Amino acid sequence: MTPTIYRAPGSKYDKIVSKRLGDSASKEQYIFLYRRHSGITIVSSYVYHDPQNVFEREPYIVKIQSTKTVLSEFVLAGIHVKPLQAIQEITALETVHSDIVSKMKTEEILFLGDMNAECSYAPKKYLNYIPIRTSNKYHWLISDNIDTTVSKGTDCAYDRFILHGDKFLNAIVKDSSKIFEFDKEYRLTNTVALSVSDHYPIELEMKTVTSSAPYIPFTMFTTVCFGSVICSYYSKQCGFLRNLFRNQCQIEQKEVEIVAIESGLQELIHKILFAVEKEYSWFKISRILPSGSFYEGTKIGNLDEFDYMIVLQALSGDDIELHDGCNPWYKRIEIKDENHCFNRYCCRVRYENTAYNYRYHLHTSKYIVSDFWHAVTKFQKSAKLSVEIPQGILTHEENESDKLLFTFTKRTGIPESTSQDKDRCLLVPILRMDIGVDLMMSIEHPCLESVAKCEGFPSDYKELLMKHGCHIVIKSCHIQHFPEPTCYFISFAALELELMKNLDEHHKKCYKILKSLLTGEMNFKGKCMNLSSYVLKTAFLFHVYGSKGCTYSRLDTKCINEVLDYLSSCFYNIRMPCFFARDMNTWGHILEFPVHSWTGWDCYDSRRIAFCFLWVKLWCKIVHVVKIAISAENIPKMDDWYTLHDKCEYMKRTIYYLLEKYTDWDNKDVQRGEMTNEEIKVPLIEQYELSG
Structure with missing residues (x-):
């Protein structure tokens, strides 16, 4: 419970830092930074003991005394919620609240942090039914209509202040809870701003004892500290x-x-x-x-x-x-x-x-x-x-x-x-x-309005289409x-060009890395279900400009892993939507595969169908191997990385050979296998043990 205070010689600031937290190889630390000689004293601190293992990173709780604010004693509880467990972890904050009251003997508590508390991670249909959200004892100071993300492709209130205690509420300056749009303040481009953080800081003001001017003891910046710690692990x-x-x-x-x-x-x-x-x-x-x-x-x-x-x-x-x-x-x-x-x-x-x-x-x-x-x-x-x-x-x-x-x-x-x-x-x-x-x-398409009205066209891009x-x-x-x-x-090449040109340098870098690892230069007439550069481009368009947008930090491994997850899912389902025609399969409504022609096979032979599924499984396996390597918990040696690179080069040359034979109509070794989407059923996929 006794806090360790870090004081850098000559600095105007002191800080208190938690131990490294996280169930996976990716560890994070909470840090509370405050001005020296500001009247703030750290009384005690602890990391919440999580017996049920609900939290990916347990909350870090700090009790503070302040001589210059109306509220002289209060507790701050920092939390970074795991995106895919947002509802469960936010719900469990009530239990944390009870633990804080028991240990620190106060009801004046402020939970703060990146809670991933909106959009797909915490839909309102679930969020609005958990007690910490519905109870009038808790006050959510950052409203749902505030976008706490820097990326232009997202609009989500991920970062929150959740306050408990009437005294604490009365000590907050009315309507002072907000985001700090540092990009506008310092006139930064979106690319430069994202290199700092993909989240805006959230801040609030507390009333002072002797002056009418508000005092701001805490501005909560969720991502920069986390990012720097994660980088050391990756x-x-x-x-x-x-x-x-x-x-x-x-x-x-x-x-x-x-x-x-x-x-x-x-x-x-x-x-x-x-x-x-x-x-x-x-x-x-x-x-x-x-x-x-x-x-x-x-x-x-x-x-x-x-x-x-x-x-x-x-x-x-x-x-x-x-x-x-x-x-x-x-x-x-x-x-x-x-x-x-x-x-x-x-x-x-x-x-x-x-x-x-x-x-x-x-x-x-x-x-x-x-x-x-x-x-x-x-x-x-x-x-x-x-x-x-x-x-x-x-x-x-x-x-x-x-x-x-x-x-x-x-x-x-x-x-x-x-x-x-x-x-x-x-x-x-x-x-x-x-x-x-x-x-x-x-x-040139003579009627763009008719295109915009098509069911699969994303309405957000009508202006770009026009x-x-x-x-x-x-x-x-x-x-x-x-x-x-x-x-x-219908081709949307002009629209795709505009979106790809406007990708920030971080995502272009990630795209180029995966392109160099996974795609080969093979141009041929016709179609074939494979991982081409166009398929990879489509995956990145959904990653950056899709409904969720890119919600990760600026770490290459994070974005690369999400794109690989998406590709793996598409290969498993044997369907990838086109970005501007969401009801169309990028691979076409007739799926075509290179099939080895052994003697005695006919075009409807069950073994030919099995070969088609094995081709899809090959791509699932390729994506899976690269993903496992890049997100490995036991960090590989550099020699292992070069082995991975060599494997990818060998894979690309093998695929090139198969596709070259596949497109040579005079060659009978490799022929065309076709199936419609309707002919491909999930039981068949399971029968041939396709796994993402």
Whole structure:
């Protein structure tokens, strides 16, 4: 009960600190900091004895005497509630209250701390029925409509003052309980503020004895102290993640070189698209929209890939009408004008037996895509484009796949070879890098209001939709509708780009770390249920901008573990909602898997279905192994971290091999296995022992 007071020489402050508390490897300490010579005396303190093990971190109780406030003696009880046990721990504070009265002989008690006392952790339908909330003996001084979190993505009253005692209540200045918005006070950006804490301090004022001016003995700042203590326990994890981020998650080129390469590429792309338009006038492009990881600020490794969405002018306007396809997120495109240049791709031209109602609907996208890339290939063979930039030369190369290929040859400072040198071997090779550019043809959606009204679209993002729009991508769905027209899906790439660009540096860092560990560079036609960079991006969008938002501290391990938990849950349920189409599965409504083709198998063989489930289980296991390693209670040695990194690299290469075989239609070793969401039932998942 006798407190230990810490006094730093020359400091204006004294402090009293609890022992390290916590049932897991993550330990925290409570600290009460107060001005020296302020009339405050610490009488006694203790950590609540928790015989029922209700609390993750037991409350720390301090009895205080004050000569300058109306209330001369009172008790403060600090508490940091475990999020997933919020209701149970808040309920148990009544028992703590009885213990304080017994030990410290006073009813004037203030519970204070991060109680996670709202939103999903403590819903009102439960919170409003516990005694400490309903009893008129307790006063909740921070109301439910106060947002105590710094993050723009959350609005929750997590931090609270719960006061007991009429004398204590009368000693508080009316309406003085509030949050201290330090970001506004010190004009900090949200990113800088979050690096300090993800919670605002809460404060109250107490009446003084001799002056009408209020005296403020306590401002409660929940997160900074906790964060600094946790960091010491996660130092090895943080060290590994920091090292991984520095070595694996940066773009290798310098900023000036990056800008020059991007500018040179855009010049060449414009020339190629102009040449395509000359060949086929209906492929005139109205806009070129950047997309993908480079423009999102999440590119790692070499600057070897760029993505653009090109908007077809002929199809972006009043000449088309959209009809629902497989579902509201897939559209059939009808061309109103009988003389429209895209009528050559309509059903009546491609298939004579098409139903009359669909005569002027666009059929499969393969003919549009084929003609576009045929024009690109024709231009490639007739002219070899290049552009010089200060750092080297960008050259357009011939390429048979449906993407543009460029090479960047870097200047090395070595004089160009002469005829006398041609037989010599150069000691220093010329640096060369291949750069791929994906071009996705699209149509501007003509009616954004109809998109905003779709059931799965999150209403909070209507304004963002109206600002950036969305697009119909010239890419067919994966269901065979013949002879009916094909469906084309709605893309929210412009909205995703805006949200990803606005991620704070902390979350971009976490995304890049997991991207380097879990995703490989494998581009292929079609879909396959796997952990792609897009799936990982979707998980982070929900983590940061979802209904809960990111409620953790700025520790990388916390956010990474939550994202891995979410991914594990999605793989277990074989469903991941799209961020802007919540009723759609990111993996599609037809789930496709690579299946090894042993002799004697047919497409409906039960063993083939088992292989599909084993593929899903593989991904569950991969996510589980990484999560366990990063959140390990027995902190691994650095050698163990490098082993984990090697395992991830081996896993990525294995997956790359399987997917490469899967997309090679001439190879019979690995074939396509398909199941609809309706065909996948929980009993089957349990039968094959799928576990997150």
